[in-house]
Amino acid sequence: MSLTQILIFAGIALIAGIIHRPRLRLYVLFTASILAVFALQPVLPIRGLDFWLPTATLALVVFSWFATAPRSARSFRQNWSVLSVLAVVILILGATRYIDLNLPLPVSRPPQMVQILIALAALALIGSLIARLPAWVNSVLMAILILFLIVLKSPVIAESASTIFRVFNQQSTELASALDIRWLGFSYVSFRIIHTIRDRQNGKLPDASLIEYVTYVVFFPALTAGPIHRIERFLEDLRNPTPLNLDGLLIAGQRFVIGLFKKFVLADCLALIALNATNALQVHQPGWMWLLLYAYAFQLLFDFSGYTDIAIGIGLLGGIRLPENFNHPYLKPNLTQFWNNWHMSLTQWFRAYFFNPLTRTLRKKGLSIPVIVLTTQVSTMLLIGFWHGVTWNYVLWGLWHGIGLFINNRWSDRTKVWMDTHITTRPQRILAQVSGIVLTFNFVALGWVFFALPDPQTSWHVFLTLFGVTLG
Amino acid sequence: MAEQSDVKPKEKINPIHVVFKALGLFIILNFLFTFLDPSSIGKLSLYNSILPGRSRLPFGENPAESYNLSLYNLNAMLASHEIAGAEKTEEEYRVVLIGDSSVWGTLLKPEETLAGQLNQMNMTCGDQRVVVYNLGYPTISLTKDLMLLDRIKAYEPDLIVWPVTLESFPWDKQLSSPLVANNRTAILELIDKYNLPLDPNDPELVTLSQFDKTIIGQRRNLADILRLQLYGFKWGATGIDQIYPESYEPAQVDFEEDITFHEYEPPTLQEKNLAFEMISAGIQAAGETPVLIINEPILISEGKNSDLRYNFFYPRWAYDQYRELMQEKSLAEGWNYIDLWNLVPAEEFTNSAIHLTPEGESLLATATGQSILERFCTP
Numbered sequence: 001m002s003l004t005q006i007l008i009f010a011g012i013a014l015i016a017g018i019i020h021r022p023r024l025r026l027y028v029l030f031t032a033s034i035l036a037v038f039a040l041q042p043v044l045p046i047r048g049l050d051f052w053l054p055t056a057t058l059a060l061v062v063f064s065w066f067a068t069a070p071r072s073a074r075s076f077r078q079n080w081s082v083l084s085v086l087a088v089v090i091l092i093l094g095a096t097r098y099i100d101l102n103l104p105l106p107v108s109r110p111p112q113m114v115q116i117l118i119a120l121a122a123l124a125l126i127g128s129l130i131a132r133l134p135a136w137v138n139s140v141l142m143a144i145l146i147l148f149l150i151v152l153k154s155p156v157i158a159e160s161a162s163t164i165f166r167v168f169n170q171q172s173t174e175l176a177s178a179l180d181i182r183w184l185g186f187s188y189v190s191f192r193i194i195h196t197i198r199d200r201q202n203g204k205l206p207d208a209s210l211i212e213y214v215t216y217v218v219f220f221p222a223l224t225a226g227p228i229h230r231i232e233r234f235l236e237d238l239r240n241p242t243p244l245n246l247d248g249l250l251i252a253g254q255r256f257v258i259g260l261f262k263k264f265v266l267a268d269c270l271a272l273i274a275l276n277a278t279n280a281l282q283v284h285q286p287g288w289m290w291l292l293l294y295a296y297a298f299q300l301l302f303d304f305s306g307y308t309d310i311a312i313g314i315g316l317l318g319g320i321r322l323p324e325n326f327n328h329p330y331l332k333p334n335l336t337q338f339w340n341n342w343h344m345s346l347t348q349w350f351r352a353y354f355f356n357p358l359t360r361t362l363r364k365k366g367l368s369i370p371v372i373v374l375t376t377q378v379s380t381m382l383l384i385g386f387w388h389g390v391t392w393n394y395v396l397w398g399l400w401h402g403i404g405l406f407i408n409n410r411w412s413d414r415t416k417v418w419m420d421t422h423i424t425t426r427p428q429r430i431l432a433q434v435s436g437i438v439l440t441f442n443f444v445a446l447g448w449v450f451f452a453l454p455d456p457q458t459s460w461h462v463f464l465t466l467f468g469v470t471l472g
Numbered sequence: 473m474a475e476q477s478d479v480k481p482k483e484k485i486n487p488i489h490v491v492f493k494a495l496g497l498f499i500i501l502n503f504l505f506t507f508l509d510p511s512s513i514g515k516l517s518l519y520n521s522i523l524p525g526r527s528r529l530p531f532g533e534n535p536a537e538s539y540n541l542s543l544y545n546l547n548a549m550l551a552s553h554e555i556a557g558a559e560k561t562e563e564e565y566r567v568v569l570i571g572d573s574s575v576w577g578t579l580l581k582p583e584e585t586l587a588g589q590l591n592q593m594n595m596t597c598g599d600q601r602v603v604v605y606n607l608g609y610p611t612i613s614l615t616k617d618l619m620l621l622d623r624i625k626a627y628e629p630d631l632i633v634w635p636v637t638l639e640s641f642p643w644d645k646q647l648s649s650p651l652v653a654n655n656r657t658a659i660l661e662l663i664d665k666y667n668l669p670l671d672p673n674d675p676e677l678v679t680l681s682q683f684d685k686t687i688i689g690q691r692r693n694l695a696d697i698l699r700l701q702l703y704g705f706k707w708g709a710t711g712i713d714q715i716y717p718e719s720y721e722p723a724q725v726d727f728e729e730d731i732t733f734h735e736y737e738p739p740t741l742q743e744k745n746l747a748f749e750m751i752s753a754g755i756q757a758a759g760e761t762p763v764l765i766i767n768e769p770i771l772i773s774e775g776k777n778s779d780l781r782y783n784f785f786y787p788r789w790a791y792d793q794y795r796e797l798m799q800e801k802s803l804a805e806g807w808n809y810i811d812l813w814n815l816v817p818a819e820e821f822t823n824s825a826i827h828l829t830p831e832g833e834s835l836l837a838t839a840t841g842q843s844i845l846e847r848f849c850t851p
Contacts, residue, residue: 246484246486246487246488247484249487250485250487250490253487253490269698269702272535272699272702272703272705272706273702273705273706278537279706279709279710282709282710282712283709283710285709288705288708288709288710289709291705291709292705292706292709295705
């Protein structure tokens with residue numbers, strides 16, 4: 001998100017926040033959110049794709065609602081107004097192919113209107129079909145979302161997909177690249193949808209109208225970088241809005257400004273120093289390499305937590321409380337606590353929908369605790385790695401943390417009694433705490449080597465340099 | 473009656489007041505900032521303290537890859553250079569090189585430049601070790617060189633070496649360097665100090681309005697200074713300060729049938745057409761410090777119309793006359809001058825008629841080193 005886009009969003013949220021009529025406020029947030037799906041989509045080299053991907057996002061959201069909403073709420077008559085707004089927005093954006101409306105949207109050139117009309121008709125047909133299908137359609141939708149995630153996150157498959165799109169579009173296949181398919185916010189959108197589908201399957205999903213559901217999934221402040229908020233609290237805020245008062249404005253503004261400072265001053269400055277694929281091979285002295293690595297660690301923190309602060313601030317302006325995502329993660333004395341405080345909404349999602357169910361299943365099988373811990377920690381962290389990208393480096397990063405969490409768990413288990421009896425004085429506790437923080441931070445920072453770099457060879461070179469090892 | 477609490481209720485903060493106060497402070501700060509000399513901010517530098525000084529002045533079009541950038545703040549540029557942190561000792565014979573991109577070392581690593589190669593020769597001047605600093609800067613203008621020369625006196629050089637080429641002499645080149653154009657105050661001082669025949673109201677010299685002096689107006693200057701510090705970490709970590717492409721377009725050797733030089737045509741290139749005054753001012757600015765002027769090597773091409781032109785820059789008639797003029801002037805004025813125009817064979821030029829390969833620089837370093845020792849170090 002550019003600074004201009006962020007300021008526009010803050011302005012829209014502020015307008016929504018001061019509107020007293022809940023229905024009107026909902027429509028403002030809804031319209032802003034669906035426009036944001038298009039506005040934030042990067043321009044792509046494949047013709048029309050930067051129009052079709054946001055359209056597909058909205059279609060998937062609507063389909064998911066039809067699949068998860070109570071049957072009684074699914075009729076067209078009840079939802080025609082929301083569906084009409086969606087269709088009209090898509091048609092207006094499509095019309096910019098013919099009329100220059102000077103909209104601040106980066107979509108390069110929308111497809112022909114005939115294609116858009118056909119696509120909308122097809123989507124309407126699919127939607128009405130999904131509305132009539134039984135509950136198993138939820139599993140199909142979830143599988144489709146996971147399939148899309150695999151395609152997007154795997155560079156090899158994404159490049160093949162790009163080739164296919166290019167063939168269809170009669171564009172040069174030689175230029176096909178995984179970067180051709182940058183689907184804005186899909187990682188977050190898909191996880192929110194999966195959350196609602198799983199909660200629906202477990203009978204925990206609260207009833208939400210179509211407009212509420214769409215607004216929740218593509219809520220504009222959280223579209224690009226999270227957090228992955230839960231629908232229950234979102235609906236609560238949406239239905240019981242507290243009109244923005246001066247205190248609220250101060251809290252939201254403070255959070256927003258802190259976020260801007262973290263993102264555009266601290267993170268962007270650190271980005272000029274931070275480790276990357278190019279300088280990883282140019283540095284040969286351990287001291288400098290550590291400096292670049294630490295700069296990367298803090299750049300990542302300030303960038304991501306800055307975006308979260310901005311999202312939370314904008315959310316508060318619009319009367320929506322988004323969850324915290326970071327809580328001083330580099331000041332935690334062990335890896336478990338680090339992961340309880342880093343990208344919290346993602347780890348909570350994985351805990352709820354993967355880690356806990358898997359732990360329960362393994363327990364039922366009567367496996368020993370260490371085996372259960374190792375399996376669940378490593379598989380969860382591998383999946384979190386894959387969520388960032390299906391590459392060897394993310395596998396290594398996932399393994400690094402999975403094994404680290406396992407060791408941390410076993411170490412804590414074994415040493416807890418000894419610690420309680422031997423570390424009793426305040427200085428001892430402070431020393432233990434500080435040692436834990438230093439050790440954990442450095443373990444996490446070393447893990448970022450895999451995260452920052454594109455391949456294991458470069459990462460290996462960085463590790464050797466960090467520890468002053470020269471080969472050959 | 474209930475006793476009243478001593479604790480004062482927390483004063484409510486009104487965000488509108490916060491905004492107004494912030495706005496007021498920002499306006500005041502901007503106003504106060506206009507009284508500050510914008511160039512003085514550049515003196516604050518991380519270089520030569522927590523960052524190693526740069527071995528040449530900052531210059532670069534692609535900072536993300538070269539870890540270097542072009543800026544106009546002379547103080548910041550000089551503060552980032554290693555010379556600013558090098559305390560001069562009695563054992564050091566300090567030589568400072570000024571000049572254009574051929575001195576700065578386009579496409580050359582720091583150790584391959586003229587300064588780098590001179591340092592590798594481990595010369596001694598009497599019982600002093602010769603230490604050479606590269607203060608070249610990649611734009612061709614004698615006024616730009618003079619501006620730097622005037623500043624580097626502060627670093628106590630024992631000798632200033634000033635490679636020049638004809639292209640830096642025409643009057644239309646004097647103020648066209650962005651570094652010159654954006655340092656109006658420094659140029660006005662030079663005009664005043666050395667009575668230079670330059671127009672102080674020349675539109676090429678950028679004049680700052682009152683608004684340009686505010687924090688908002690100076691945001692580019694401030695951002696550049698900050699980025700210069702930040703890229704210093706990558707410079708320190710990698711030793712890289714420019715992009716070294718695997719291939720480049722070699723200097724042009726075939727030419728059109730064109731024999732004009734700037735707006736001048738044969739038969740005569742007159743002395744008044746060239747800014748010899750800048751050389752005189754440079755020597756005056758150097759004071760007691762001797763200045764060695766070198767007519768730097770140029771590409772002598774053997775291609776289409778090379779009977780008319782030596783290279784992209786120079787028609788033969790103009791360059792030959794320039795050499796004669798330089799010879800005459802140096803004899804008349806008593807300048808330390810050597811003419812190395814044809815020292816380097818054509819194959820040792822890179823992407824320009826004045827940019828040398830490391831081997832070409834080695835030839836130039838040998839000749840320059842000899843001249844330094846013979847002219848300035850003989851007891």
